[in-house]
Structures are given as C-alpha cells and as structure tokens.
Ligand SMILES: [Zn+2]
C-alpha cells in the first residue's frame with residue numbers, strides 16, 4: 404500500500420519535526436534528535452524486520468486509482484487519529500488538524516517523481532525576520548512606520564520544486580560590437596563610436612541552470628534568489644520535509660525548458676560576441692544547436708512572508724540556504740521630496756550668496772567666475788543628493804527631519820546675508836531668476852534620476868542570462884574574426900548599433 408509518511412520517534416512514537424537550527428529531526432515528546440540519515444536507517448531496519456507499513460506510516464490516501472490527475476488532489480485519513488486531511492493538489496506536507504502530527508505525503512512524490520536531491524534550509528525563522536528589518540533599513544526612503552508596523556503574515560519555509568538543466572550549446576553568430584570613448588572635456592567633449600562587424604563559432608556548456616516548476620511561485624522571486632548553491636545539496640529523503648512546507652511541481656521539465664532556453668541563448672550571444680570587451684554588442688544572425696544533456700529534479704528552500712501595511716500587501720522572500728533576499732517595499736514620497744527640495748533650496752541660496760558676492764567684487768571676469776562656481780555647485784549638489792543625502796541624511800524619519808531643519812536654517816542665513824548686502828535691484832533680480840532656474844532644474848533632474856534608482860533597488864525582474872552556470876568560464880571560441888566597420892563622433896554616449904536596430908524594428912512594425 405502506498406502510504407504517506409509521518410516521522411515517528413523510534414523511542415516514544417512521538418511527532419518528529421525537522422529543526423533548521425539543529426539540522427536534525429527533533430521529537431516533540433522526548434526531545435530525541437536524529438539526523439535525516441540516521442532516521443532513514445532506523446526506518447529501513449524496521450521495515451526489514453517486517454514491521455507493517457501501517458505502523459510506520461502517517462496517513463492513508465483516499466484514492467480513486469483510476470483517475471491519475473485527480474489522485475494528486477486526494478484527501479487522507481490520519482493513521483493516528485482517523486481524522487481527514489486535505490492538503491490540496493500541490494501541497495506535499497501538512498499537519499493533521501486533529502492530532503497535530505506532521506505528515507509528508509510521500510506517495511505524491513512517488514506517483515509524480517522523486518527529487519534527485521534537496522538543498523536544506525540552514526537559515527532559521529529568526530534570521531529571516533531580522534533580515535527583513537535589515538533590508539528595510541538599507542533601502543532608500545522606506546517609511547519608518549512600515550518597518551515598525553507592518554504585520555507579518557504567512558511566514559513560511561517552503562521547499563519549492565526546481566528543474567535543473569545541463570545544456571550544451573554550439574553554433575555561429577554574426578554580430579556588431581561597439582566601443583565608445585570620450586574625447587575632450589567639458590563643453591567641447593564628444594564621443595567616438597567605433598563599430599566592428601564580427602563572426603564567431605564556438606560551443607559552451609551550462610550546468611544546473613535552474614527554473615522553478617511551480618506556476619504559483621513568481622519567477623521573478625525564484626530568480627532573484629539565485630544562485631542556489633547545489634554543491635551544498637543533500638541526497639533526498641523525506642525526513643528533511645517533516646514539519647516544513649513542501650510543494651510538488653505543476654509545470655513539468657518540458658514547460659520549464661522554455662525559460663532555460665532563452666537564458667542560455669542570451670548568455671551564448673554575449674559569449675560569442677565577446678560582450679565583456681565592448682560597450683555594446685548585438686547579435687544579428689544566429690545559428691545555434693542546443694541540447695539538454697541532463698535534467699535533475701531538486702527541492703530548494705525558500706522563506707516567504709506577506710507584509711500588511713495600510714491596507715497594502717508587500718512581499719519578502721529569502722533563499723533558505725544563502726540568505727539572499729527579494730523584496731517589494733513601499734517608498735515614503737514625503738521623505739523623498741523633503742530630501743530633494745531641502746537640498747536644492749540650500750544650494751540655490753548658497754549660490755545666490757556666492758553669485759552676488761562675486762558680482763559685487765567686480766572685475767572683468769566676474770560673469771565667467773559666477774558661471775563656473777554655479778556649475779560647480781550644481782554638480783556638487785547633484786552628487787550630494789545622489790550619494791549622501793539619500794543614503795544617510797534622509798534615510799530615517801528623525802534624521803530626515805533634522806537634516807531638513809538644518810538645511811532650511813542654513814538657507815535662511817544665506818538669504819539674510821544677501822538681503823543685507825547689495826541693493827542693486829536689477830542685479831539681484833537677475834541672480835534670483837538664474838538661481839530659481841537652477842533650483843527647478845536640480846529638483847527635476849535628480850528626482851527623475853533618484854526615482855530610477857529607487858525603482859531599480861525595489862524591482863524584481865526576470866533574469867535574462869545564465870552566466871552563473873557556465874561550466875568553463877574562460878572557454879575560448881573556436882574561431883572569431885572581426886573587422887572595423889566605421890568610426891563616428893557625436894555628442895551622445897548612446898549606442899549607435901542599438902538605436903539603428905530600434906529604428907529598423909520600428910519600420911518593421913508600421
Ligand atoms: Zn520521542
């Protein structure tokens with residue numbers, strides 16, 4: 404009979420649960436500890452001695468053997484208390500709601516496919532929670548009240564099914580590559596674009612490229628948590644799952660190959676076109692043969708939780724082995740705009756004071772000197788807003804309030820200095836208008852720029868490449884030749900080959 408398992412203590416028949424901290428099964432009644440290996444050995448011994456299946460099993464599936472798919476959505480009868488358990492189609496572990504025994508539905512894995520290995524959880528719940536606080540404090544403009552008040556819900560340690568592909572790829576590509584170099588400085592600088600046409604032939608091998616096999620798991624999260632260090636993997640046994648969450652796959656290895664194929668192609672593109680050596684590369688024609696050499700099925704550990712805050716829900720996830728995290732956090736726009744306005748207002752007032760001081764000093768070069776000092780101030784403030792203000796001064800509510808106050812006080816001081824100084828209304832008005840423009844330009848440009856940084860910092864994006872999984876990183880291509888196509892100078896740093904491709908694409912569309 405195909406029973407599911409319950410890790411029963413060999414000494415007292417109590418409920419055994421895997422403890423991440425101890426890396427062992429711990430009996431809830433007598434505290435006996437056993438590693439998964441030790442436990443499996445004892446069970447194997449018992450079975451050899453002819454102890455019946457029922458004595459070691461946890462729950463009996465209520466199956467209609469004729470219907471294969473529905474059978475994964477079966478209910479179970481607890482062998483300890485006779486209660487009914489409904490884990491749902493994909494749930495592979497659960498607690499009996501009546502007697503609290505931790506059940507692993509091993510029959511589901513046996514019916515579907517047995518994992519080749521498991522990457523165990525080594526990070527505990529306390530580490531996961533602490534990591535959330537740490538991440539929230541280091542990200543830009545996260546509201547303090549979010550860190551304090553967000554309600555943590557559905558904190559779960561789940562073993563997620565993954566497909567791991569070993570892929571061989573070979574072929575040839577025609578590509579364009581571009582190097583961009585800056586010539587000259589200041590106002591007179593320009594960019595020299597050197598474009599090459601190339602052709603390369605080669606081959607590469609990728610090992611253990613992962614793709615989760617569950618449509619319920621957001622790929623952006625499972626990919627953000629890469630890499631999963633498969634060198635720390637353990638041979639699979641059900642004892643690892645006792646008391647933790649686990650799910651079985653609902654996307655088979657074929658379904659998952661689509662994303663693997665795309666990622667390997669992108670990586671092979673940049674390998675053949677030698678992308679590391681150029682600023683931009685673009686493959687124009689490719690002829691690749693891709694061959695999956697091996698597919699493994701593994702369970703990887705992922706911590707997840709929902710954070711409820713002011714009627715909104717945010718997600719936080721962490722790799723249970725490495726501690727790497729993926730998150731979506733709210734942004735405090737009050738803090739953001741206070742930072743932008745206070746910093747630029749201070750600089751503009753300082754600028755006005757400097758400008759009037761220099762103009763009052765007179766001299767034939769004073770106009771030029773004002774222009775230079777304003778430019779210097781603008782660049783300085785921009786860098787300040789980018790690196791210091793954002794990260795330190797305006798990181799927390801209290802420091803944000805203090806910084807804004809100090810900045811306003813300094814600005815008031817400069818204004819009073821200006822008011823006390825010259826009273827040439829034309830020159831004052833002129834300087835005021837220039838500084839107002841300076842203020843507006845600064846706020847707008849660094850706002851756009853900072854918003855981009857915040858978005859990037861908070862983004863969960865799909866991975867396009869599989870570079871982490873190349874088997875021989877400095878492999879050489881069997882042939883590569885490229886020739887100079889053209890050289891062109893212009894004012895922009897933007898890629899010529901990519902904008903050409905954009906235009907071509909657009910023409911194709913309309
Ligand atoms: Zn016990």
Ligand SMILES: [Zn+2]
Pocket residue numbers: 481482483484485486499500501502503504
């Ligand atoms: Zn029960």
